[in-house]
Amino acid sequence: MLWGTAALLFAGVTLGLGVLTVVGSPPSTASRIVLNVSALALGVLLYGLLGRTLLRRTSADPVRALWRPLLIALGLMLGLYALPVLVGPGFMNPGTGLPEKLSMATVAAGVALVNTVVAALLLLYLRGLVLFRRTRTTLRNWRLMLGGMVVASLSSVALAPHEGTTLVGSLFAVGAFFLLLLNVFRLGWIASLSLRRKLITVAFAVGLVGVLVSLLIRQFTGPGAVQGAFDGMPYFSLFSRSLGDLILFAYGFGILYALAAALSLLFHLPTTRAYAQRTGEIQAFRTLAELSTQVLEPQRLATTIAAAPVDAGLADAAWLALIDPRSGSLAPRVVAATGASVDQATRVADAAALTGDAAEAEAPLVLGAAAADHRVRARPGDGLGSLVILPLTAGGQTYGALFASRAITDGFEADDVGALGTFAGQAALALSHAALFVEALEKERLARELALAREVQQRLLPQSLPDVDGAELAAAEHSASEVCGDYYDIVALGEGCYGLLVADVAGKGAAAAFYMAELKGIVQSTARLTRSPGEFLAGANEALADSLGRKAFISAIYGVLDTQNATFTFARAGHCPVVMARQDGEHWLLRADGLGLGLDHGPLFRRTLHEQVVRLEPGDVFALYTDGLVEARSEGGQEFGYDRLTEVICRHRADSADEVLTAILAEQQGFAGSMEHEDDTTVIVLKWTGLAPDSSDDAPESTSTASSNGEAPFIIRPAFA
Amino acid sequence: MSNFSVSFRERSTDGLPVHVLDLTGELDAHTAGEFEAALQNCVDAGHTRLVVHGRDLQYISSAGLGVFMAFVESIREAGGDIKIAALQPRVFNVFDLLGFPLLFQIVETEDEAVERFASAESA
Numbered sequence: 001m002l003w004g005t006a007a008l009l010f011a012g013v014t015l016g017l018g019v020l021t022v023v024g025s026p027p028s029t030a031s032r033i034v035l036n037v038s039a040l041a042l043g044v045l046l047y048g049l050l051g052r053t054l055l056r057r058t059s060a061d062p063v064r065a066l067w068r069p070l071l072i073a074l075g076l077m078l079g080l081y082a083l084p085v086l087v088g089p090g091f092m093n094p095g096t097g098l099p100e101k102l103s104m105a106t107v108a109a110g111v112a113l114v115n116t117v118v119a120a121l122l123l124l125y126l127r128g129l130v131l132f133r134r135t136r137t138t139l140r141n142w143r144l145m146l147g148g149m150v151v152a153s154l155s156s157v158a159l160a161p162h163e164g165t166t167l168v169g170s171l172f173a174v175g176a177f178f179l180l181l182l183n184v185f186r187l188g189w190i191a192s193l194s195l196r197r198k199l200i201t202v203a204f205a206v207g208l209v210g211v212l213v214s215l216l217i218r219q220f221t222g223p224g225a226v227q228g229a230f231d232g233m234p235y236f237s238l239f240s241r242s243l244g245d246l247i248l249f250a251y252g253f254g255i256l257y258a259l260a261a262a263l264s265l266l267f268h269l270p271t272t273r274a275y276a277q278r279t280g281e282i283q284a285f286r287t288l289a290e291l292s293t294q295v296l297e298p299q300r301l302a303t304t305i306a307a308a309p310v311d312a313g314l315a316d317a318a319w320l321a322l323i324d325p326r327s328g329s330l331a332p333r334v335v336a337a338t339g340a341s342v343d344q345a346t347r348v349a350d351a352a353a354l355t356g357d358a359a360e361a362e363a364p365l366v367l368g369a370a371a372a373d374h375r376v377r378a379r380p381g382d383g384l385g386s387l388v389i390l391p392l393t394a395g396g397q398t399y400g401a402l403f404a405s406r407a408i409t410d411g412f413e414a415d416d417v418g419a420l421g422t423f424a425g426q427a428a429l430a431l432s433h434a435a436l437f438v439e440a441l442e443k444e445r446l447a448r449e450l451a452l453a454r455e456v457q458q459r460l461l462p463q464s465l466p467d468v469d470g471a472e473l474a475a476a477e478h479s480a481s482e483v484c485g486d487y488y489d490i491v492a493l494g495e496g497c498y499g500l501l502v503a504d505v506a507g508k509g510a511a512a513a514f515y516m517a518e519l520k521g522i523v524q525s526t527a528r529l530t531r532s533p534g535e536f537l538a539g540a541n542e543a544l545a546d547s548l549g550r551k552a553f554i555s556a557i558y559g560v561l562d563t564q565n566a567t568f569t570f571a572r573a574g575h576c577p578v579v580m581a582r583q584d585g586e587h588w589l590l591r592a593d594g595l596g597l598g599l600d601h602g603p604l605f606r607r608t609l610h611e612q613v614v615r616l617e618p619g620d621v622f623a624l625y626t627d628g629l630v631e632a633r634s635e636g637g638q639e640f641g642y643d644r645l646t647e648v649i650c651r652h653r654a655d656s657a658d659e660v661l662t663a664i665l666a667e668q669q670g671f672a673g674s675m676e677h678e679d680d681t682t683v684i685v686l687k688w689t690g691l692a693p694d695s696s697d698d699a700p701e702s703t704s705t706a707s708s709n710g711e712a713p714f715i716i717r718p719a720f721a
Numbered sequence: 722m723s724n725f726s727v728s729f730r731e732r733s734t735d736g737l738p739v740h741v742l743d744l745t746g747e748l749d750a751h752t753a754g755e756f757e758a759a760l761q762n763c764v765d766a767g768h769t770r771l772v773v774h775g776r777d778l779q780y781i782s783s784a785g786l787g788v789f790m791a792f793v794e795s796i797r798e799a800g801g802d803i804k805i806a807a808l809q810p811r812v813f814n815v816f817d818l819l820g821f822p823l824l825f826q827i828v829e830t831e832d833e834a835v836e837r838f839a840s841a842e843s844a
Contacts, residue, residue, distance in 0.1 A: 504783065506783035506784055506786065506787045549791075550790060550791045550794065551787035551788060551790045551791030552787060553783070553786075553787065553790060553819070555783070555818070555819060574818060574819035574820050575818070576818060577818070591818070593820065594820060595819070595820035595823055595824070596819040596820060599790060599819065599820060599821075599824060600823075600824065604823065604824075608820060608823050627783070627815075631782075639811075678749075679782075
């Protein structure tokens with residue numbers, strides 16, 4: 001539709017011009033105005049249409065914005081060379097200001113159309129540059145300029161092509177020129193160009209100036225011009241004076257803008273490096289800042305940190321030396337380098353000494369003449385003129401140092417060091433984040449494994465206690481940490497006998513858990529082979545001898561309850577004494593001699609081990625436990641101790657085994673208050689209720705033993721006589 | 722918050738050097754490493770006649786006892802011994818429960834422990 005209008009306008013003006021040429025008489029002012037306004041409208045329409053279709057998106061790529069119009073204008077110029085050959089020299093009728101021949105009118109129309117398109121494209125390409133980082137004002141100025149050009153061109157609608165401008169026309173032209181200048185100095189895009197692109201752009205800008213100037217010369221005086229009684233004039237002005245003015249304004253703007261750009265580019269060339277460096281710094285800094293918020297593989301992080309100073313143009317080479325706590329050494333090691341190999345970086349400077357000194361000073365260490373420093377071992381070929389060492393510290397921890405080097409001596413200005421310092425700060429932060437993350441992962445993994453170990457360990461403990469005729473059993477185990485060093489087991493030995501074991505592996509943690517598992521194996525495989533606690537413990541001591549290290553040992557107590565004979569026989573391998581309470585209130589700490597398991601691998605263990613045999617009376621209560629119970633501390637630092645334990649058992653001696661156990665734990669808990677359990681605690685409570693008397697002669701005898709003579713109801717004998 | 726420390730003293734009996742380690746505070750799983758390092762230093766320096774003086778030792782756990790076990794064998798093989806002196810009753814009870822008196826000479830006073838080296842030598 002619009003294209004149709006443009007075609008119609010062009011055809012109308014051409015037709016009008018043709019008719020006037022054929023008529024040959026001076027045209028009326030009215031017809032001039034109609035033709036000129038139509039031609040101007042054509043020009044404006046073409047600009048709008050081209051802008052909408054060809055150059056919808058204004059591009060700020062200066063190279064493209066300059067070389068495209070350059071190429072187009074160059075094409076037009078070559079075309080103009082061919083023009084006189086095609087049509088022969090053309091002349092204007094000086095009286096009418098009209099072409100002399102119809103063929104000339106046609107040529108003028110064609111040339112005018114092509115020039116309009118070229119001028120419109122020129123404006124459109126430059127528009128992208130003028131409106132680089134546009135604001136409301138720049139867009140307004142651009143539109144004002146276009147409007148000014150059209151208005152100034154309108155002032156000549158009544159004039160013949162060769163007539164001088166009126167005063168009003170000149171004033172408008174000056175106004176348009178002023179608006180033109182407003183836009184000529186919109187050159188903000190220059191600063192961001194690299195040196196290479198600046199040089200290319202200068203060449204194109206100068207080229208564009210040259211081509212546009214010679215295009216005008218060609219059209220005014222050369223073979224592309226209309227020859228006549230006066231100096232030549234462009235064909236496009238012959239077609240329409242006003243459109244011609246508009247085209248001239250556009251070319252004028254193109255020349256001025258390209259000139260301004262070329263000069264400005266030349267002035268900017270020396271500052272390019274500084275600008276590039278600043279941009280590089282910002283870029284590199286941004287990369288590092290992003291790094292510190294991401295989770296990264298350590299090597300990639302190190303590589304990025306080492307690359308930052310070089311990318312920013314702050315150094316010729318840079319490398320990162322880090323302290324790896326896992327290597328067991330505090331000497332930092334070069335882990336990544338840019339502009340040099342890691343080996344070279346390791347060789348040229350004593351990373352350990354320099355990092356140490358910089359970290360101690362808590363400031364960048366600047367070596368203006370690196371080669372003269374005793375900590376630098378660079379050879380002349382290494383290109384190490386000056387060196388800056390930046391300590392990487394975050395949260396009070398030193399991670400290592402960032403090294404930046406330049407080939408020349410005194411290569412670092414104060415603001416370079418400042419910028420590097422900022423990098424180092426950011427890098428240290430990123431490193432600390434990475435370290436924290438690794439630590440957190442490791443902790444989580446350990447926690448998971450410990451939880452698993454704990455689960456396994458829990459299954460090693462009896463899941464249920466056997467129902468024993470004539471006795472009650474209760475047991476509890478409380479672990480101070482994930483993995484417990486305590487162990488207990490209750491096994492049915494057959495013929496009414498039961499083995500009760502409580503053991504405590506010295507130390508805590510994972511190793512303790514392994515010994516506990518081994519002990520479980522020994523219990524399962526050997527307990528049923530003997531009714532003698534001494535025999536069992538001696539066997540366990542020998543079985544454990546190989547696996548227990550030099551400082552590991554296990555204290556254990558093993559008792560055999562014989563329900564048939566109403567005896568409880570136990571042996572103590574370095575373990576806490578058994579608490580025994582009778583219903584009449586009498587109580588004992590039973591501690592037959594015996595070494596801890598693993599303390600002696602030879603015959604001393606057997607020789608010193610004793611068994612203690614208790615003749616049971618109904619109501620006898622026993623507690624087997626680990627030292628965590630008696631060593632629990634109150635807030636005042638006091639120990640729970642044997643006296644309190646014995647006291648609470650005596651107090652609850654009439655209760656069931658379960659109740660006694662609950663009472664013991666509650667008492668200990670109340671005593672310790674808010675204090676954390678420092679050690680694992682295990683308790684087994686055994687209460688002898690007595691078998692229903694099936695043989696009437698046994699029971700009276702056992703009761704009389706205790707009440708009649710009041711002697712201790714037990715005997716102690718060597719386990720291996 | 723280590724509330725444990727070890728200090729060294731050198732004495733002699735009958736011209737034989739005896740090294741006394743004064744233990745102060747609580748010897749448990751957390752502080753056992755310190756005691757271990759101290760004993761290791763003695764062994765490294767070739768001191769094999771050692772008296773562990775425990776008058777100011779408030780507490781000992783099984784981990785602390787483990788340290789004695791870890792060193793006694795090699796020290797005895799080198800012709801020396803670790804003797805333990807002046808333990809508080811509560812601490813002695815822990816040694817006693819495990820049967821340490823069967824393995825170590827545990828005596829009332831430091832002087833007695835030092836003299837025993839001389840008598841052992843002459844015997």
